[in-house]
Amino acid sequence: MEKNSSEPDRRKPVILFADDDPLCLDVGIRMLRRLGYHVLDAKDGKEAISVFVKNQSEVDLVILDMKMPHNGATTFYEMKQIDSKIKVLIASGYSDDYRIRQILSEGCKGFLQKPFTLNTLSQKIRHTLNN
Secondary structure, three states: OOOOOOOOOOOOOEEEEEOOOHHHHHHHHHHHHHOOOEEEEEOOHHHHHHHHHHHOOOEEEEEEEOOOOOOHHHHHHHHHHHOOOOOEEEEEOOOOOHHHHHHHHOOOOEEEEOOOOHHHHHHHHHHHHOO
């Protein structure tokens, strides 16, 4: 039987995006959707953990803002306890933060410098999902 060309080869990857800034959250969600991802969102780290726990089997990647209530580092460590293989990108406007370097050395998959472009976001996600 011939495959219908309109059917995707697999489901859209699911990305959980967490940021406490409403504008950053909105823009990030729109960018991710434009890139073809299914997006779950959270307004802080605690909500990100809750959303992750409820959707753990579906989430392919998490993007966490570093500077939010229940910050990105704390959220990353809690998510790693839930799923040691979780893929996380940390996003921040501050590139020289010792906590970022520390969590990158402890299993965080990458750093996303804010503000980021659609192209940069796309490249970081593809690289992270494929590694």
